[in-house]
Amino acid sequence: MEIKNITIIGSGALGSRIGLQAAISGYQVTFYDISETILDAAKSMLMKIGRQLVKSNKLTIESQGQALSRIHFTTDMNIALADCDFVSESVTEELSIKEKVWQQIGELAPVKTVFTTNTSYLLPSQLAALSGRPEKFCAFHFHDVFYARVVDIMPHPGTNPELIPLLQSLGRKLNQVPVLVKRESPGYIFNFMLMAVLGAAGRLKTKDVASIEDIDRSWMVNFHMPTGPFGILDNIGLDTAWHVVKERPDEASRAFAKMLKEYIDLGKLGEKSGEGFYRYPNPVYRDPEFLNS
């Protein structure tokens, strides 16, 4: 099948990035979210990322304008799905929200539509049946889209195998490197490894073994990385991380979830709210002196 119209359900941090890349790649993109205010924030985000891409010579001003002309916004799911070939769902990482949304999508989308979720840690089999078309349902999970360009393709046992080459091809058209997760596994490939590192960092902090800054310095210096585990958590969003960590039963995860919740309750959600473990737009770890202090 040919994909022309892509609908993004949930236009927050990741939905807006996926949709912007899809528009840059030439697709017609419709963004859906629950309020005009959130869609306005998504518009500002698209402009901001577009400017960064132009500044770093990854996009010309002309291509940015053309991409933006292919983008539409709506708070009406009927309109969002009316002629949709492909859904990429990026709503809040909460099972009950995703369940409700997939039921709605299944009721409203045309027969031709391919269904994908960008969930970070849920499994597609937890949502597929609710969509009413489990054979058309697959996880298609992005990382950061523009700088971290791996896209995980993770079918559930009922996914039609013909979807896999379609998703591999779409992934490449979206400037991503597709990787196939052969069987359902929470966290796919990279996030599974990342969770181990972030969990260890959380444990070092909640047990008061080291400061946030020294934990990040250790990682950054030894691996020549621009960001440490807590900077990465700020980038992911503390609320998104909390939704994942709070589901884990072990004591270390419970302590880490409690710590994340304390930041969230203060409105410190990470980079997107201007503050998390660090303050943005100029967090101290980007200061060259950080590694020497």
Ligand SMILES: NC(=O)c1ccc[n+]([C@@H]2O[C@H](COP(=O)([O-])OP(=O)(O)OC[C@H]3O[C@@H](n4cnc5c(N)ncnc54)[C@H](O)[C@@H]3O)[C@@H](O)[C@H]2O)c1
């Ligand atoms: N943040 C990351 O680094 C990252 C990376 C890969 C995947 N993801 C996944 O992407 C998804 C979204 O994460 P995010 O970081 O963009 O979160 P976010 O909080 O920035 O965005 C979530 C969006 O979902 C919307 N939403 C909530 N309920 C909705 C509903 N009923 N209908 C439509 N929209 C609704 C919210 O209004 C919000 O705009 C999650 O599943 C997350 O696990 C996140």
